[in-house]
Amino acid sequence: MSRLQRSLSDYKERLLGESSALRQAIRRGEHSAMTSGLAPGLVQGNLVILPADWAGDFLTYCQNNPVSCPLIAVSEVGNPALPGLGLDIDIRHDVPEYNIFRDGELVETPTDIASLWQDDMVAFVLGCSFSFEDALQQAGLSVRNIDMDLNVSMYRSNIPTVPGGRFHGDMVVSMRPFIASDAIRAVQVTTRLPKAHGAPVHLGDPSLIGIADLAAPDFGDAVELRGDELPVFWACGVTPQVAVGNAKPPICITHVPGKMLITDLLNAELAIL
Amino acid sequence: MSRLQRSLSDYKERLLGESSALRQAIRRGEHSAMTSGLAPGLVQGNLVILPADWAGDFLTYCQNNPVSCPLIAVSEVGNPALPGLGLDIDIRHDVPEYNIFRDGELVETPTDIASLWQDDMVAFVLGCSFSFEDALQQAGLSVRNIDMDLNVSMYRSNIPTVPGGRFHGDMVVSMRPFIASDAIRAVQVTTRLPKAHGAPVHLGDPSLIGIADLAAPDFGDAVELRGDELPVFWACGVTPQVAVGNAKPPICITHVPGKMLITDLLNAELAIL
Numbered sequence: 001m002s003r004l005q006r007s008l009s010d011y012k013e014r015l016l017g018e019s020s021a022l023r024q025a026i027r028r029g030e031h032s033a034m035t036s037g038l039a040p041g042l043v044q045g046n047l048v049i050l051p052a053d054w055a056g057d058f059l060t061y062c063q064n065n066p067v068s069c070p071l072i073a074v075s076e077v078g079n080p081a082l083p084g085l086g087l088d089i090d091i092r093h094d095v096p097e098y099n100i101f102r103d104g105e106l107v108e109t110p111t112d113i114a115s116l117w118q119d120d121m122v123a124f125v126l127g128c129s130f131s132f133e134d135a136l137q138q139a140g141l142s143v144r145n146i147d148m149d150l151n152v153s154m155y156r157s158n159i160p161t162v163p164g165g166r167f168h169g170d171m172v173v174s175m176r177p178f179i180a181s182d183a184i185r186a187v188q189v190t191t192r193l194p195k196a197h198g199a200p201v202h203l204g205d206p207s208l209i210g211i212a213d214l215a216a217p218d219f220g221d222a223v224e225l226r227g228d229e230l231p232v233f234w235a236c237g238v239t240p241q242v243a244v245g246n247a248k249p250p251i252c253i254t255h256v257p258g259k260m261l262i263t264d265l266l267n268a269e270l271a272i273l
Numbered sequence: 274m275s276r277l278q279r280s281l282s283d284y285k286e287r288l289l290g291e292s293s294a295l296r297q298a299i300r301r302g303e304h305s306a307m308t309s310g311l312a313p314g315l316v317q318g319n320l321v322i323l324p325a326d327w328a329g330d331f332l333t334y335c336q337n338n339p340v341s342c343p344l345i346a347v348s349e350v351g352n353p354a355l356p357g358l359g360l361d362i363d364i365r366h367d368v369p370e371y372n373i374f375r376d377g378e379l380v381e382t383p384t385d386i387a388s389l390w391q392d393d394m395v396a397f398v399l400g401c402s403f404s405f406e407d408a409l410q411q412a413g414l415s416v417r418n419i420d421m422d423l424n425v426s427m428y429r430s431n432i433p434t435v436p437g438g439r440f441h442g443d444m445v446v447s448m449r450p451f452i453a454s455d456a457i458r459a460v461q462v463t464t465r466l467p468k469a470h471g472a473p474v475h476l477g478d479p480s481l482i483g484i485a486d487l488a489a490p491d492f493g494d495a496v497e498l499r500g501d502e503l504p505v506f507w508a509c510g511v512t513p514q515v516a517v518g519n520a521k522p523p524i525c526i527t528h529v530p531g532k533m534l535i536t537d538l539l540n541a542e543l544a545i546l
Contacts, residue, residue: 180475187460188472199461202453204477204503230477273546 057165
């Protein structure tokens, strides 16, 4: 055991065992389902893989849209490792299911991308709302999609993002219903996590951000909105998949929404304050 | 000039000149109007004066309801000075207009209480929403009641407070309209000011907290709510006046809502973070 490992809390050491075991199971093809609720306490990430000649534009897009695209790691060109997120990560195998976009069109959803990996590819990992769902639950709030064992509801909004090179498009948002006092508490709790989309971008009337029907999400599952609740909307890491659809790179590989990369970072390590 | 004074920033020194001049004008009876917008940057306070044998109950009530009743100063028994809030303050003269309650009933609204002062009286000063209005404006948000030169809208809600001795009653709330993204920002900004009521207690549907008609506030003026706006509600320092009406002490002296004590404390000194 190294001196570095010795400095870890027992809490983190136990979680690292869980995350590594989960990634190994995913790598062996034994888990291709949602990762929501897995490895609570640890950061999960949105994935975008692009050829190197598209990477600069995408970095600019992330820089211009830090709420939708909070970048937490970038790989070396051609190297599928992401040691900053977990020493054993191989991004070609460690996500349960991948979306393959060719010229902006979704063409395939394999559980492994070893056969598609190119030596000019760069992997980007963005923070994910699962981190703040964990923080919301730890603050005593009830998160409907988790309670109902559903994927979170996601919608294409009409909130524009700032273009970055060839990447552009409207923001995808995730929605969770809360009574007003819990919505106010949720603003406080999620403000602490700017690298996991931070505070909500909207609450209340969905039509003000271009959402016609809450019961028909564009991604994920619908959840019940009760009479005394407000829908609360956060920027979502699926936003870059819309921008990829617009930019039409020859190939782009992402995670399937809800099926994330499990990392070795604590949500608490991502938090400010 | 003392060493203490030398340590003040030029900014604070200039503000102290303004606050002292304003209190002197109020003391001379030259200003009996609202204090909203006066001495921006400085804390204004809600006032409650009670006989000493009611003071313990009121302290307990404040302790039990720190969001409605954020106590920032208490006088010595019989002493009208509040040196922690301003060396020259004499609470018998320095508020523009006072409410006199006898047995819980409002009976008089004089501009000076020297003739009513008793040597067993204790003065309590509570933080006020004017501090966070200043913070909201400094954050670039538009505060409707200030823009329209109106007193803020205040309502009796059905949110119960926690009784303290003989004091009990529902919360009085103040309301300001914001579009959703500004409401979210307002939660963040006002969270920094727990001694000025802190974050909102409600937003959205007023009927959920027992308010039937936003156009008919119980105190202050009505303001316009536009189609894309949410009403955002904060706990209000008028709450103790309702508790006084229920407790019915033989005498209680408060400020008239909107006509506050101007102190020498910076809003920024009251802020956490």
